[in-house]
Amino acid sequence: MQQRTLGRTGRDVSVIGLGTWQLGADWGEVSEADARAVLDASLASGVTFFDTADVYGDGRSESIIGAWRREHPDAGITVATKMGRRVEQLPEHYTLANFRAWTDRSRRNLGVDTLDLVQLHCPPTAVYADDAVFDALDLLVAEGAIANYGVSVETTAEALAAIARPRVASVQIILNAFRLKPLDAVLPAAQDAGVGIIARVPLASGLLSGRYTRETSFAANDHRSYNRHGEAFDQGETFSGVDFEAGVEAAREFAALAADAGLAPATAALAWVAQLPGVSTVIPGARNVAQATSNAAAGSVPPLGDAFTASVRALYDRRFRAAIHPRW
Ligand SMILES: NC(=O)c1ccc[n+]([C@@H]2O[C@H](COP(=O)([O-])OP(=O)(O)OC[C@H]3O[C@@H](n4cnc5c(N)ncnc54)[C@H](OP(=O)(O)O)[C@@H]3O)[C@@H](O)[C@H]2O)c1
Numbered sequence: 001m002q003q004r005t006l007g008r009t010g011r012d013v014s015v016i017g018l019g020t021w022q023l024g025a026d027w028g029e030v031s032e033a034d035a036r037a038v039l040d041a042s043l044a045s046g047v048t049f050f051d052t053a054d055v056y057g058d059g060r061s062e063s064i065i066g067a068w069r070r071e072h073p074d075a076g077i078t079v080a081t082k083m084g085r086r087v088e089q090l091p092e093h094y095t096l097a098n099f100r101a102w103t104d105r106s107r108r109n110l111g112v113d114t115l116d117l118v119q120l121h122c123p124p125t126a127v128y129a130d131d132a133v134f135d136a137l138d139l140l141v142a143e144g145a146i147a148n149y150g151v152s153v154e155t156t157a158e159a160l161a162a163i164a165r166p167r168v169a170s171v172q173i174i175l176n177a178f179r180l181k182p183l184d185a186v187l188p189a190a191q192d193a194g195v196g197i198i199a200r201v202p203l204a205s206g207l208l209s210g211r212y213t214r215e216t217s218f219a220a221n222d223h224r225s226y227n228r229h230g231e232a233f234d235q236g237e238t239f240s241g242v243d244f245e246a247g248v249e250a251a252r253e254f255a256a257l258a259a260d261a262g263l264a265p266a267t268a269a270l271a272w273v274a275q276l277p278g279v280s281t282v283i284p285g286a287r288n289v290a291q292a293t294s295n296a297a298a299g300s301v302p303p304l305g306d307a308f309t310a311s312v313r314a315l316y317d318r319r320f321r322a323a324i325h326p327r328w
Contacts, residue, residue, distance in 0.1 A: 001046030001299040006078065006280045007196025008169035009117055009148040013078050015274045016299035017049030018042045018292065019200060019283040023064060024057025034288070035064050041289040043075060045296030051172070051198065051283045053082035053121055054106050062109035070111055080170075080198070081106050082121035082152055091126040096136035103145050119150045119172055122234065128161035138167060150196070154234050155328050159186045163195045170196035170280065174328065175273055177254055178204045178247065179240045180316045181325050187278030196280040199273045203284055204240040207247040208269035210255035214245050236328050242320055250319045257311050261304060266291075270298035272312060 002015040023035040039050070052061045062081060069077050083102040087093045106115055118140075120127065127133055128151075137149045150170035151162040159171050159182065171190060175182045176199070190197045203209055205224055218224040227238040235241050242250070251265065258268035266284075274282045286292035316324075 001296065002274075003048075004280050005196075006049070006117075006170055006198075007150075007190070008167070008194055009078075009196060011078050011116065012076070013049035013281050014047050014296075014299060015279075015281055016047060016270060016296050017051060017198070017281045017283040018047050018295075019285040020050060020052045020061045020065060021056050022285045022287050024052075024055075024061035030287070032064055035061075036068055037289050038286055038292045039065065039068050041292045042286070042296060043072065043077070045293050046299060047292075047296050048076050049078050049080070049281045049283070051080045051200070053085070054102060054109070055082075055085045055121070058086075059105070059109045062106055066110035066112070078116045079110060080117040080119060080150070080172075081110065081115060082119040084121040084123055089122075089124050091124050091130065094120070094123060094127050094130065094133045094136075096139065099136050099140060100145070103140060107145065114144050115146045117148045117150055117170060118146045119152045119170070122152050122154050125155075125158060128158055134165050134167070141167070150198075152198075152200070154236060156181050156184070156186050160189055163189045163193050168195060170198055172198040172200050172283075174201045174236055174240055175199035175276075175279070176202045176204050176240055177208060177269055177272060177312045178242050178250065178316065178320055179236075179324060179328065180313065180321075181328060183276065187276060191278040197278055199279050199282045201237065201240055202270055202273050202282045203266055204242065204247060204251075204269075205238055207239055207242070207244075207251045208254060208265060210251045210258075210265035212244075212248055212251070214248055216248075241324055241328060243323075246319060250315060253315055254312075257308065257315075261308060263301065264294065267294060267298045267301065268304070268308075270295055271301035272304055272308065274298060275301075275303060
């Protein structure tokens with residue numbers, strides 16, 4: 001497993017991390033034992049970067065990770081959490097007092113004095129222009145409540161605004177074979193500024209695994225049922241914003257590219273993102289040990305090469321650019 005420095009945090013992390021939204025059991029049942037098994041399998045496969053949020057299972061994901069991490073004090077684990085979505089998404093909620101309350105709760109859940117990295121969790125666009133927000137975050141760093149802060153963003157414009165802030169350590173953004181706009185300006189800007197890039201939803205919510213058909217259905221409490229059209233939160237978070245049936249067809253085409261490279265589709269999808277210059281770590285979600293283990297293996301795939309990238313770009317340009325590029 002390759003290691004990379006995560007931007008201005010200065011911490012080395014595995015190039016394949018683990019997203020733990022699923023482990024909060026917000027969608028689908030995940031027992032604590034199953035969650036721990038996924039964490040154990042990831043660590044055993046070389047994963048040292050774990051992404052969570054205070055809202056995943058309303059703190060359950062953080063609590064499980066915190067207890068588990070205390071059992072592995074010397075494993076070099078970095079945990080990134082997020083804050084800001086336990087209240088309505090209004091700019092006036094991004095205050096020092098709220099940041100203190102939210103980070104105190106995450107510190108308790110994770111069982112640490114200092115959070116490794118806390119990310120604003122897709123804040124309203126106006127927040128990016130508010131100096132007081134970033135002054136407050138600087139104060140939390142100075143006080144030792146957090147070691148670093150970053151921003152999880154929805155759009156490339158927001159990513160560029162975050163990168164321009166001098167002490168933003170990392171930007172988390174949707175980046176996968178069906179979402180290529182971050183390649184245009186965000187990855188070069190992050191590299192120039194030394195800001196880490198955390199690539200989320202790298203499998204387009206599972207589409208890029210090539211397992212789904214037009215007939216595949218998801219549980220009623222799974223966002224892939226209830227947020228297909230952005231009913232509950234940004235549409236881009238579900239299937240990366242692509243139409244499901246168009247995504248199934250495109251995934252079949254991607255699977256053929258992966259097969260030519262001798263790889264399973266999910267492995268190729270993750271390795272391709274991980275190999276993009278400027279990406280620090282990629283955070284697939286995993287529901288079980290088999291997924292976690294095979295995803296981690298993408299961190300040691302040899303370079304896929306320029307021809308593979310050209311094919312991915314051609315697929316995107318033909319199928320998705322017109323709908324996706326102007327929006328995110
Ligand atoms: N606003 C934000 O900041 C935000 C928003 C979304 C996500 N995130 C973070 O990003 C992480 C990743 O996003 P995500 O989980 O939504 O999307 P994802 O990583 O693109 O997709 C995860 C899904 O892909 C399938 N999968 C995973 N590994 C597989 C494998 N090896 N083979 C076949 N299928 C596989 C599973 O689907 P099945 O369930 O069908 O098995 C899994 O639920 C989250 O866990 C979270 O940490 C952050």
